[in-house]
Each structure stands twice: as C-alpha cells, then as structure tokens.
Amino acid sequence: MTTNRKHGFATRAIHDGQEPDPLTGAVNVPIYLSSTYVQQGIGENKGYEYSRVSNPTRTRLEENLASLEGGVAARVFASGMAAINAVACLLQSGDHIVCGNDLYGGTPRLFNQVLSRYGLEFSYIDTSDAGNIERAIRKNTRMVYVETPTNPLMRLSDLAVISKICHRKKVELVVDNTFMSPYFQQPLALGADMVLHSTTKFLNGHSDGLGGVVICTRADQAEQLAFLQKAAGAILSPFECWLLLRGVKTLAARMDIHDRNGRTVAEFLANHRKVETVFYPGLIDHPQHQLAKRQMRGFGSMITFETGSLKNANKMLKKLRVCSLGESLGGVETLISHPATMTHAALGEKGRKAIGITDGMVRISVGIEDVQDILEDLEQGLAAL
Numbered sequence: 581m582t583t584n585r586k587h588g589f590a591t592r593a594i595h596d597g598q599e600p601d602p603l604t605g606a607v608n609v610p611i612y613l614s615s616t617y618v619q620q621g622i623g624e625n626k627g628y629e630y631s632r633v634s635n636p637t638r639t640r641l642e643e644n645l646a647s648l649e650g651g652v653a654a655r656v657f658a659s660g661m662a663a664i665n666a667v668a669c670l671l672q673s674g675d676h677i678v679c680g681n682d683l684y685g686g687t688p689r690l691f692n693q694v695l696s697r698y699g700l701e702f703s704y705i706d707t708s709d710a711g712n713i714e715r716a717i718r719k720n721t722r723m724v725y726v727e728t729p730t731n732p733l734m735r736l737s738d739l740a741v742i743s744k745i746c747h748r749k750k751v752e753l754v755v756d757n758t759f760m761s762p763y764f765q766q767p768l769a770l771g772a773d774m775v776l777h778s779t780t781k782f783l784n785g786h787s788d789g790l791g792g793v794v795i796c797t798r799a800d801q802a803e804q805l806a807f808l809q810k811a812a813g814a815i816l817s818p819f820e821c822w823l824l825l826r827g828v829k830t831l832a833a834r835m836d837i838h839d840r841n842g843r844t845v846a847e848f849l850a851n852h853r854k855v856e857t858v859f860y861p862g863l864i865d866h867p868q869h870q871l872a873k874r875q876m877r878g879f880g881s882m883i884t885f886e887t888g889s890l891k892n893a894n895k896m897l898k899k900l901r902v903c904s905l906g907e908s909l910g911g912v913e914t915l916i917s918h919p920a921t922m923t924h925a926a927l928g929e930k931g932r933k934a935i936g937i938t939d940g941m942v943r944i945s946v947g948i949e950d951v952q953d954i955l956e957d958l959e960q961g962l963a964a965l
C-alpha cells in the first residue's frame with residue numbers, strides 16, 4: 581500500500597495512493613477507462629482482470645481513503661447508500677442491528693423498506709445515551725450503526741464509550757462519518773470496527789459526483805466487501821474515482837474554512853431574534869459541547885435551526901440568493917435543506933415528531949464562500965419572517 585502514516589493529514593490526502601505514474605511521470609492518477617485487461621496467459625495477469633472487480637484508479641482512491649481514516653483497507657461504492665447496503669449485506673437473515681434514531685432518512689428507508697424483507701431486524705434508539713445501546717443489544721445483535729453528529733439534530737454519540745460496549749458484547753460498531761470527514765473525526769481510532777461515508781459530501785466537496793466508501797479495520801471485512809463489489813456490482817466508475825481523488829486533495833484546506841464559516845454562522849443564528857433554536861456542537865450551550873471538543877478536531881459546518889413553522893421556513897428560503905435550497909451537503913457552496921420535506925420526508929410526520937424534527941427546521945451546510953456574504957444573505961432571508 582502506498583501510504584505513509586507518519587505524514588500529516590494534508591500531506592497524506594495529497595500523496596497517499598497517488599505517487600506519480602511510473603510510465604509517464606504524470607502527477608495525477610490516470611483515469612483508467614478500461615473495462616477489461618489483457619491477460620498474459622491463462623491465470624496470468626498484472627493484477628487486473630475486469631473493472632467491476634478492480635480498476636487501477638479505484639485502487640489508488642481506496643488506498644488514499646484507507647490512509648485518511650487510519651484503516652487497513654477501503655472499498656468504494658457507487659453512492660453512500662450503496663456503501664451502507666454493502667455493510668448490511670455482511671450480515672445474515674435473522675441478524676439484528678441497533679441503529680441511531682435520527683439517521684439520514686435514506687438509511688432507515690433502506691433498512692425498513694428493503695432489507696427487513698430479507699430477514700434483517702432493526703431497532704432505533706437514541707445513541708447519544710450509550711446506556712440505550714447496552715439495553716438494546718440482543719442475542720442476535722451483530723452490529724451497532726451510528727451517525728455522530730446526527731442529521732439534522734446534531735446529537736453526538738460517545739464513540740469511545742460505545743465501542744467498549746460493543747466489543748464487550750462482541751458486536752461490530754459501524755460509524756457513518758459523513759458529516760465530519762476524517763479530517764475532524766476518526767472513529768476507527770476511537771474503537772469503531774468500520775467507518776463509512778457518503779463521499780458525495782465533504783470528501784468530494786464540489787457537488788459533482790456521488791459515491792460511498794467503507795473503511796475497514798480487518799482484512800476479512802475488506803475481502804467480503806471486495807466480494808460484494810464484484811458480486812453485486814455497485815462500484816464507483818473510474819471517472820468518479822478520479823473526481824474524488826481530486827476533491828480529497830483539498831479536504832484539509834476546505835474543512836478549515838467550512839469550520840471557521842460554520843462557527844461564525846452558528847453564532848450569528850444563535851444571536852438572531854427571529855431564530856428560536858440553533859443545533860450546532862460548536863456552541864457552548866450545545867448539551868454535548870464538551871464531548872464534541874473531546875471527540876472531534878473541529879465542529880464542521882452543519883447547522884440546524886428553528887424558524888418556527890413551515891410557512892416561516894418557506895418565506896425565508898425563497899428570499900435567499902447566495903445560499904441555495906437543495907438536497908445534499910458538504911460542497912463548497914452553501915446549501916440549505918428542509919429536513920421535513922426533503923431528507924426526512926420518508927420518516928412520515930409521526931416518525932419525525934417522535935425524534936423532534938419539526939416543520940420549521942432548516943438545515944444549512946455552510947460553504948466556503950466569503951462568510952460576510954452568507955451572513956448578509958441569511959439576514960435578508962430572516963427579515964422576511
């Protein structure tokens with residue numbers, strides 16, 4: 581593996597898995613647009629046979645992402661959902677997964693509407709209280725699946741404590757680290773067994789490609805996931821692998837600006853008279869601010885705030901000019917979403933109410949524009965309320 585664990589994060593993001601092409605000296609990993617590879621004889625090849633199984637651009641990306649999360653190997657998939665599906669496919673019919681209760685809405689949709697038909701069982705609990713996890717683990721529990729901070733309520737789960745519980749109970753801990761990126765949070769170092777991302781978000785960072793990755797701590801996990809890439813075929817194309825390699829090179833620089841802008845916007849919203857509540861782990865009155873400081877190297881740029889009603893949210897969103905209303909997050913541009921009708925629509929009104937998602941909530945993924953422009957835009961949007 582072409583990685584150097586002694587180097588700092590930004591250096592590894594730029595260099596690991598990406599040494600100059602031995603044939604031409606090209607500093608960037610070439611895009612290997614080849615579905616198949618010539619074999620020298622029966623069973624003789626140069627490590628590649630068919631691009632669903634493996635592809636040189638994908639190999640470089642997987643080495644890079646494994647290094648950034650501190651895992652033994654990474655496997656990339658066609659989207660974040662394909663990565664989550666692959667992780668669930670490591671289990672057997674009759675197995676039970678304990679999950680957080682305010683995950684990205686697409687995750688429980690996959691679990692409840694697809695995978696439960698194949699005999700997997702799911703329980704949803706508030707993982708911000710580790711005691712709930714201990715109580716929810718049953719004889720057939722094989723996995724605990726956590727997002728921290730959660731989407732959109734920005735609740736944290738204590739990964740060091742949870743991983744100890746999981747290991748005592750011989751259950752694997754899987755963490756969706758999409759919101760923080762490996763730059764701000766390293767779940768494997770805190771004891772998680774696997775970490776995954778929708779690379780569509782901060783890792784890509786430019787809102788121009790979907791993708792997902794699972795980073796493993798053991799070779800057997802990586803082997804099984806490679807088998808799923810081959811058997812189920814939800815792999816990332818060479819071009820999208822290259823886009824992701826390109827995006828990751830600036831991850832450290834982008835995340836520093838996201839974090840700085842995020843803190844400024846959160847303070848602005850917290851002090852705004854038209855805003856009822858702000859959910860952001862970087863605010864000192866966030867109930868888990870101390871855990872955030874311990875567990876994360878930054879607070880990121882995901883903020884949720886309460887406008888009071890669906891009508892208010894809509895009035896404000898219609899006025900915005902710099903911030904765009906749209907699904908997704910983690911891009912260089914500021915994106916705002918309305919969880920009740922977008923990411924969490926599939927939960928239904930009852931499901932949203934049960935976990936505290938209101939119709940007036942707005943989630944903002946603060947971009948890396950000049951922060952003054954973002955603040956002025958939010959100010960004129962809020963003036964409409």
Ligand SMILES: Cc1ncc(COP(=O)(O)O)c(C=O)c1O
Pocket residue numbers: 659660661662684686727731756758759777778779780790791792908
């Ligand atoms: C935290 C989180 N995990 C997973 C996903 C799914 O990723 P994708 O849209 O790349 O399939 C998303 C999508 O928004 C997400 O926010």
